[in-house]
Amino acid sequence: MTDAMQDREEYLKETQEIAWSKLTAETARKQIREAIGKAKERVEEICLVQASTYENTYEALEQSDAALNRGWLRLTHLQSVMDSPELREVIAELTPEVVAYGMSVLLNETLYAKLKEAAEQTWVQQLSPVQQRFISETLTTFRENGAELNDKDKKKVSELSTELARLCREFGERVLDSTNAWDYVTSDPAEVAGLPESALQSAQQDARAKGHGSEQAPAWRFTLQFPSVQPVLAYAENEGLRRRIWEGLQTRGTGKFDTEKLIHDILRLREQKAELLGFATFSDCVTARRMAGNGSNALAFIDRLHDEVKPAYEEEMETLRRYAEQQTQQSIPALNPWDVSYWKEKRRRELYDFDAEQLRPYFPMQHVLRGMFSIYEGLYGIRISERSTYCPQTGESVPTGMVEVWHPDVLYFEIRDAQSEDLLCVFYADWYPRETKRAGAWMECLSCGCPPANGKSRVPHVALMCGNLSRPVGDKPSLLNHDEVETIFHEFGHLLHQALSDVPVRALAGCNVAWDFVELPSQINENWTWEPEALERISSHVETGTPLPLDIIKKMIAARNYGAASAFMRQLSFAKLDLELHTHTAQYIDRPIEEVDREILTDYRVPLSSDGNTMLRAFTHIFDGGYEAGYYSYKWAEMLEADAFSRFAAEGIFNPATGRDFRRCILSQGNSRPAAELFRDFMHRDPDPEALLHRCGIQ
Numbered sequence: 077m078t079d080a081m082q083d084r085e086e087y088l089k090e091t092q093e094i095a096w097s098k099l100t101a102e103t104a105r106k107q108i109r110e111a112i113g114k115a116k117e118r119v120e121e122i123c124l125v126q127a128s129t130y131e132n133t134y135e136a137l138e139q140s141d142a143a144l145n146r147g148w149l150r151l152t153h154l155q156s157v158m159d160s161p162e163l164r165e166v167i168a169e170l171t172p173e174v175v176a177y178g179m180s181v182l183l184n185e186t187l188y189a190k191l192k193e194a195a196e197q198t199w200v201q202q203l204s205p206v207q208q209r210f211i212s213e214t215l216t217t218f219r220e221n222g223a224e225l226n227d228k229d230k231k232k233v234s235e236l237s238t239e240l241a242r243l244c245r246e247f248g249e250r251v252l253d254s255t256n257a258w259d260y261v262t263s264d265p266a267e268v269a270g271l272p273e274s275a276l277q278s279a280q281q282d283a284r285a286k287g288h289g290s291e292q293a294p295a296w297r298f299t300l301q302f303p304s305v306q307p308v309l310a311y312a313e314n315e316g317l318r319r320r321i322w323e324g325l326q327t328r329g330t331g332k333f334d335t336e337k338l339i340h341d342i343l344r345l346r347e348q349k350a351e352l353l354g355f356a357t358f359s360d361c362v363t364a365r366r367m368a369g370n371g372s373n374a375l376a377f378i379d380r381l382h383d384e385v386k387p388a389y390e391e392e393m394e395t396l397r398r399y400a401e402q403q404t405q406q407s408i409p410a411l412n413p414w415d416v417s418y419w420k421e422k423r424r425r426e427l428y429d430f431d432a433e434q435l436r437p438y439f440p441m442q443h444v445l446r447g448m449f450s451i452y453e454g455l456y457g458i459r460i461s462e463r464s465t466y467c468p469q470t471g472e473s474v475p476t477g478m479v480e481v482w483h484p485d486v487l488y489f490e491i492r493d494a495q496s497e498d499l500l501c502v503f504y505a506d507w508y509p510r511e512t513k514r515a516g517a518w519m520e521c522l523s524c525g526c527p528p529a530n531g532k533s534r535v536p537h538v539a540l541m542c543g544n545l546s547r548p549v550g551d552k553p554s555l556l557n558h559d560e561v562e563t564i565f566h567e568f569g570h571l572l573h574q575a576l577s578d579v580p581v582r583a584l585a586g587c588n589v590a591w592d593f594v595e596l597p598s599q600i601n602e603n604w605t606w607e608p609e610a611l612e613r614i615s616s617h618v619e620t621g622t623p624l625p626l627d628i629i630k631k632m633i634a635a636r637n638y639g640a641a642s643a644f645m646r647q648l649s650f651a652k653l654d655l656e657l658h659t660h661t662a663q664y665i666d667r668p669i670e671e672v673d674r675e676i677l678t679d680y681r682v683p684l685s686s687d688g689n690t691m692l693r694a695f696t697h698i699f700d701g702g703y704e705a706g707y708y709s710y711k712w713a714e715m716l717e718a719d720a721f722s723r724f725a726a727e728g729i730f731n732p733a734t735g736r737d738f739r740r741c742i743l744s745q746g747n748s749r750p751a752a753e754l755f756r757d758f759m760h761r762d763p764d765p766e767a768l769l770h771r772c773g774i775q
Contacts, residue, residue: 097480118139119181156513157513183234188223207580244342254330270312271312330693339669339693359659378652416684432558448565456736462489467486482506485507487504584747640773649677649680720758
């Protein structure tokens with residue numbers, strides 16, 4: 077195959093090292109459309125099968141769109157990290173075609189009949205349990221997406237799916253654009269008083285990059301990216317700056333980037349689609365095969381936690397209000413929303429003699445990564461190594477032995493089984509914010525691998541982790557706060573769930589599990605960032621190389637549950653908004669969304685001096701992130717992981733026997749069996765619903 081032919085297939089070919097510079101918007105048009113055409117041909121071949129086998133029906137169906145999925149994931153990933161008008165244009169153009177293809181498969185009457193007929197054959201009983209589960213799950217997926225509807229309703233479902241994909245994409249773009257549209261630059265040192273040195277240096281570096289200030293006459297630039305916002309709200313002594321940043325946050329999803337109509341349109345179409353598919357609510361449609369079972373159960377779970385947490389939350393907030401009054405010697409009937417984090421951090425430093433910023437010099441990014449890798453290498457019997465990376469300029473070739481990446485910040489790693497030396501997974505890591513990158517942190521599987529079978533070698537998984545963490549300043553490395561360390565551990569938990577998957581059916585592998593189970597492997601990892609023995613491994617002072625001192629660790633742990641009820645209630649409020657909107661849609665549709673927000677969350681908040689705009693305007697998780705009617709899963713999975721970690725705590729957080737059990741029972745299994753069974757395999761019992769409240773000190 078010539079180089080030119082390889083370039084034409086770069087989006088589609090199965091490879092561990094992707095030539096990102098060849099993935100242009102223009103080549104995407106041709107390659108994605110070619111992949112759709114080939115996938116359609118393969119589906120037609122299945123429809124013509126006379127003597128069905130597992131290989132020529134279900135296995136053929138799974139493989140039919142593998143190249144299309146690879147290409148689409150690479151294209152949409154590029155937009156999430158290197159957004160450009162060209163990528164937006166081609167994705168807007170191709171999205172209807174990709175969605176229409178997917179719905180044409182699920183609504184293909186001949187294909188569905190062929191799959192049902194195959195499922196009734198005697199050879200099914202000779203298949204492995206995983207293959208039999210795949211058959212069952214596939215037929216359920218077809219039914220739940222309208223395979224048994226009449227032609228008129230099938231067409232409507234397909235149209236709704238296409239329009240929803242367009243609206244959700246537009247929502248995400250508006251949030252990103254409104255985030256990038258706001259900044260604030262100041263050259264007044266009094267305005268930035270109280271900010272940690274790391275935040276000042278970062279803001280000054282950001283200002284210089286935009287042409288503001290100089291070394292002799294510094295200026296500071298603030299944006300709506302989290303590493304810029306958080307230090308201001310928690311540390312800035314100047315109330316005016318805190319308020320300005322908070323007011324900046326209120327601009328997301330407003331003005332020319334307004335998302336209110338999009339929100340109502342998305343909710344309306346989701347409800348219509350659920351009704352066509354035979355569900356009472358969209359939340360029922362989403363949760364039918366999740367651990368919660370239906371939307372009412374998920375909502376009841378959140379409401380039950382709310383009732384447990386509310387007294388502690390109200391006490392925390394009232395204590396904070398009185399503290400602010402004492403500090404200011406003024407009457408404060410209600411706290412300002414831009415002051416809550418400031419007073420909370422100030423009181424924590426006073427109560428525990430602990431300033432979270434004093435941890436930052438101990439957490440250089442590279443050392444945190446090395447320490448984290450060493451923990452899970454020992455627990456799970458794996459070996460992780462880094463490869464040298466290169467981001468070529470136009471026309472450049474990548475030096476021999478180096479791995480191409482999409483941006484100079486990106487790292488690349490390999491995970492091998494320590495015993496067999498099999499390459500299990502390769503992954504990219506992109507941790508720093510930039511204007512072309514969407515907010516938040518996430519893990520993505522770019523290509524699902526599979527274990528060796530039928531004489532074929534193992535195919536490694538290809539994955540990535542992304543975040544928006546504190547970037548290097550000048551000649552100093554990236555120095556993380558503890559929240560950012562938790563974020564890295566969290567995303568690496570997702571990645572390990574994919575990397576250690578050993579399921580031969582890709583559709584059931586890795587993170588393709590019930591959505592309220594998918595956060596268990598990620599959230600359980602956060603526990604190690606609070607354990608003294610683990611903190612010793614992942615910390616190293618940037619100047620002295622010494623690990624985090626034990627006295628600081630003790631203060632940090634003592635302060636761990638400070639504000640726990642408020643943080644808990646914040647997450648519950650996000651889940652409540654999500655579930656209410658997708659369960660009682662008609663009650664809220666076409667009403668002002670700020671009014672809807674206040675009505676739903678009236679019992680989830682204490683009065684503040686200003687309500688501000690609803691966070692729904694920028695709630696990409698549920699309007700462009702796949703968590704619609706599923707945000708509750710964070711708390712659901714947190715309940716599971718708090719309980720599961722109790723076994724590690726009892727048997728040793730570095731105990732390889734416990735780690736191998738977790739790998740065998742949870743990480744390797746994907747969706748090969750129901751999630752509840754996997755949990756029982758590891759814990760030898762059902763989950764304890766009180767474990768999370770106990771850990772947070774609420775019960």
